[in-house]
Amino acid sequence: MAEGGGAHSPLEQFEIKSLLTTLEPGETMGLVTFTNSSLMMVATLVLITAFLILGMRRGALVPGRMQSLAELSYEFIAGLISDTVGSEGRRYFPIVFTLFMFILFGNLLGMIPYSFTFTSHIIVTFALALIVFIGVTILAFVKHGMHFFSFFVPPGAPVAMWPLLIPIEVISYLSRPISLSVRLFANMLAGHTLLKVIAGFIGLLGVFGVLPFALVVALTGLEILIAFLQAYVFAILTCLYINDALHLH
Amino acid sequence: MPQLDPTVWPTQLFWLAVTFIALYLIVWRVALPRIADVLEARQRKLDDDLKKATALKEEAEQILADYEKLRADAQASAHEVLKTANDALKAEAEQQTAALAAKLAAQTEEAEARIAAAKASALSSLEGTVSEVVMAATEKLIGVKAGAQEVDRAVSDVMGSQAKGGGG
Numbered sequence: 001m002a003e004g005g006g007a008h009s010p011l012e013q014f015e016i017k018s019l020l021t022t023l024e025p026g027e028t029m030g031l032v033t034f035t036n037s038s039l040m041m042v043a044t045l046v047l048i049t050a051f052l053i054l055g056m057r058r059g060a061l062v063p064g065r066m067q068s069l070a071e072l073s074y075e076f077i078a079g080l081i082s083d084t085v086g087s088e089g090r091r092y093f094p095i096v097f098t099l100f101m102f103i104l105f106g107n108l109l110g111m112i113p114y115s116f117t118f119t120s121h122i123i124v125t126f127a128l129a130l131i132v133f134i135g136v137t138i139l140a141f142v143k144h145g146m147h148f149f150s151f152f153v154p155p156g157a158p159v160a161m162w163p164l165l166i167p168i169e170v171i172s173y174l175s176r177p178i179s180l181s182v183r184l185f186a187n188m189l190a191g192h193t194l195l196k197v198i199a200g201f202i203g204l205l206g207v208f209g210v211l212p213f214a215l216v217v218a219l220t221g222l223e224i225l226i227a228f229l230q231a232y233v234f235a236i237l238t239c240l241y242i243n244d245a246l247h248l249h
Numbered sequence: 250m251p252q253l254d255p256t257v258w259p260t261q262l263f264w265l266a267v268t269f270i271a272l273y274l275i276v277w278r279v280a281l282p283r284i285a286d287v288l289e290a291r292q293r294k295l296d297d298d299l300k301k302a303t304a305l306k307e308e309a310e311q312i313l314a315d316y317e318k319l320r321a322d323a324q325a326s327a328h329e330v331l332k333t334a335n336d337a338l339k340a341e342a343e344q345q346t347a348a349l350a351a352k353l354a355a356q357t358e359e360a361e362a363r364i365a366a367a368k369a370s371a372l373s374s375l376e377g378t379v380s381e382v383v384m385a386a387t388e389k390l391i392g393v394k395a396g397a398q399e400v401d402r403a404v405s406d407v408m409g410s411q412a413k414g415g416g417g
Contacts, residue, residue, distance in 0.1 A: 011250055011251065014251045014252060015251040016257040029259070031263045033260045035261075042264070045268040049275050053283075056283045074284045
């Protein structure tokens, strides 16, 4: 989508730019083109790996700071799974943990000025949500076979209501990946756009620019909270979907 | 909005797949087992230490109980020994007291007998002396030589009545 306005559109920060190669005019990006988004994904991968591997390097009985953080993240997600799914959820710990850390680090890295937030792109969040949706659906079929379709019939509903309720349940089920992906994408998009818009006023207002500046500082704190919160929401919804798949109702 | 430009989707999906799968494999195969190992080792160490502490505590309690028992036994036996010794001493003391009392009584009796004998001999010798004095006094005063038998009878009457009267 072409940017019509000035050079400092609030949406400019979401543009995907090729970093290693320059594109000819009219040339579209290839599959493996290394972009600012790719860079942040690789940075996320490297940082999480460093966080987990280097933090646990010593494997000390009494943990240091980094080891405490790594253990804390482990126990946080482990607690989340055991609370929502129970002991059967242990098998799905790696995928939930990976999703949580990937989204959390992606969101937090995006808070660094002039960096890029790959979770602010609907295609990325939708792909992540699809992993969950498809995985959970396969899990439910493997676990329950054709009995899985009873999931779309609310227990205790009168048969007369089925023609109404079943389509609602099916739509509700199919909209899961959409709500899951749009929630994260919209939060990141709105937060970063708002920050950019308010930051734009700082220069325009001169001395009074201190007011939007203070607001930007406060909103940055809020955004860091949201970065964490959205990763948590994504992880807990994944756990709830896994629980649904395992127990249907 | 750059998000809605489909030409930038393939590269994002490709790099997302690469990085996410790589991260998943690292997390699944390396990172989580390592954290789990460390946590498990810590839990095991804690359990071991707790178990060891419990065992040591039990041992200490056992030792304390043994010690208390020993102490009570020792106290009881000491008490016993003390009591025996006390009883023996008391019996001996009583025996000695009785022997002493008997000895004293014998001595008293003997002394009394000796005193009585002495008194009797003193009295009899006194009677003779008094008779001689009375005879001498009578001769001197009235110039009559009293018969020895009469004087003796008179003196022994007086002496006997005085002795009977309580030495007045």
